[in-house]
Amino acid sequence: MTAHIDKLDALNQHLSLHDKIISIHKTLSERYPFIVRIAIAIYDPKTGLLKTFIHSSDEHALEHYQAHLDEVPSLKAIIDKGLPRVINNFLTFEHSDSEHTQRIGRQGYLASYTLPIFNNGDFFGFLFFNSNEKNVFSETILQQIDIYGHLIALMVINESNIIQTLSAAVKTTGNITHIRDPETGSHLDRMSRYSRLIAIKLADQYQLSDDFIEHLFMFAPLHDIGKIGIPDEVLLKPGKLNHNEKQIMQSHSVKGRKIIDDLLKNFELEHIEYSCMLRNIIEYHHESIDGNGYPNGIKGEQIPIESRIVAVADVFDALTSVRPYKKAWSNGKAFDLLAELAGQTLDANCVNALLASKDEIDQIQQQFKENFYG
Ligand code: C2E
Ligand code: SIN
Ligand code: SIN
Ligand code: FE
Ligand code: FE
Numbered sequence: 001m002t003a004h005i006d007k008l009d010a011l012n013q014h015l016s017l018h019d020k021i022i023s024i025h026k027t028l029s030e031r032y033p034f035i036v037r038i039a040i041a042i043y044d045p046k047t048g049l050l051k052t053f054i055h056s057s058d059e060h061a062l063e064h065y066q067a068h069l070d071e072v073p074s075l076k077a078i079i080d081k082g083l084p085r086v087i088n089n090f091l092t093f094e095h096s097d098s099e100h101t102q103r104i105g106r107q108g109y110l111a112s113y114t115l116p117i118f119n120n121g122d123f124f125g126f127l128f129f130n131s132n133e134k135n136v137f138s139e140t141i142l143q144q145i146d147i148y149g150h151l152i153a154l155m156v157i158n159e160s161n162i163i164q165t166l167s168a169a170v171k172t173t174g175n176i177t178h179i180r181d182p183e184t185g186s187h188l189d190r191m192s193r194y195s196r197l198i199a200i201k202l203a204d205q206y207q208l209s210d211d212f213i214e215h216l217f218m219f220a221p222l223h224d225i226g227k228i229g230i231p232d233e234v235l236l237k238p239g240k241l242n243h244n245e246k247q248i249m250q251s252h253s254v255k256g257r258k259i260i261d262d263l264l265k266n267f268e269l270e271h272i273e274y275s276c277m278l279r280n281i282i283e284y285h286h287e288s289i290d291g292n293g294y295p296n297g298i299k300g301e302q303i304p305i306e307s308r309i310v311a312v313a314d315v316f317d318a319l320t321s322v323r324p325y326k327k328a329w330s331n332g333k334a335f336d337l338l339a340e341l342a343g344q345t346l347d348a349n350c351v352n353a354l355l356a357s358k359d360e361i362d363q364i365q366q367q368f369k370e371n372f373y374g
Pocket of ligand 2: 212
């Protein structure tokens with residue numbers, strides 16, 4: 001018998017996607033030391049944005065970056081042609097006037113291999129292998145790297161499919177119980193993007209990785225799943241709630257927490273990465289900085305950052321949207337109230353981050369307008 005060590009044994013362990021990618025990179029670079037970075041960017045088909053997601057290097061200059069796919073013709077061409085892209089000498093990019101390309105160029109990579117990722121035929125994102133030497137991606141080497149590329153792609157897609165399954169289960173549960181949440185469709189599209197805006201602005205200060213930010217974006221729409229358990233008479237009441245109704249309404253955070261715990265258990269997803277973030281968003285998005293929120297009355301930094309971010313996005317969208325109980329406010333009026341609430345009920349840094357994103361807010365509102373179904 002010969003002893004063999006499985007260099008990819010880390011993939012058998014309970015590790016985050018990020019750690020698994022780091023370990024694949026480590027194995028790959030033993031053989032091809034010139035591969036200094038593996039990175040993944042994911043695509044949002046609703047907005048056409050390509051967003052940095054996970055990478056394996058210590059280099060942080062390419063994080064928190066997004067670009068419209070249409071504005072990066074070199075990447076767009078990869079999808080249009082359906083072929084990976086091999087660049088064996090990045091110096092050819094030197095004179096490009098696209099901000100994107102210059103950003104990549106400044107990192108000093110000399111060659112790159114880019115594979116498009118598809119999930120059952122739908123474009124999902126890109127996988128980048130960056131090299132610090134030129135002319136390294138020969139046909140023989142690429143054949144080896146392709147296998148690693150597809151392995152990584154499957155891992156990323158698997159994680160995304162899990163989250164999609166969970167979201168679908170939540171949606172179906174709502175449909176089955178015939179409870180029409182007034183917060184559907186465009187509301188969720190907007191508030192998840194506001195959450196992302198805030199997180200990007202706070203990324204350096206709170207050391208939020210792209211990975212964290214994209215999970216926040218995916219999980220934010222689930223914040224009110226507990227409303228499934230609130231009777232229509234209360235949830236859809238056209239006027240103000242009385243004391244008793246208010247208490248019923250406020251039970252949606254705890255009901256939501258129970259629903260998500262149950263879903264995670266039934267789908268055997270209790271150990272997915274960031275399941276804690278999901279629980280925190282659902283249970284704590286109505287906690288208040290001064291401790292007067294619900295359900296637990298925790299205050300300040302006791303409230304997880306993901307919950308503080310979602311709270312601001314949620315309140316801003318609630319104010320600027322029609323609800324069964326209120327008219328839509330103008331952005332200006334909503335900004336004024338947010339500024340007032342900052343430091344009292346809402347986290348001041350999160351509020352300031354949103355207030356500093358007015359152009360982006362306009363864009364999101366333009367794209368995800370109210371419609372008949374809300
Ligand atoms: P929601 O409609 O998504 O509102 C989320 C949060 O936005 C509210 O949390 C509140 O913090 C803020 N918000 C929304 N509208 C206003 C407003 O006109 N003025 C101010 N100052 N803040 C506003 P909250 O209060 O804990 O409410 C949670 C949920 O309870 C709401 O979610 C909504 O579904 C329901 N709700 C609250 N008040 C009423 C009401 O008077 N009538 C009815 N039918 N439902 C209500
Ligand atoms: C990191 O923060 O080390 C990388 C995580 C990421 O950018 O996705
Ligand atoms: C990246 O490495 O994140 C982007 C690389 C490219 O556009 O070639
Ligand atoms: Fe809520
Ligand atoms: Fe809400």
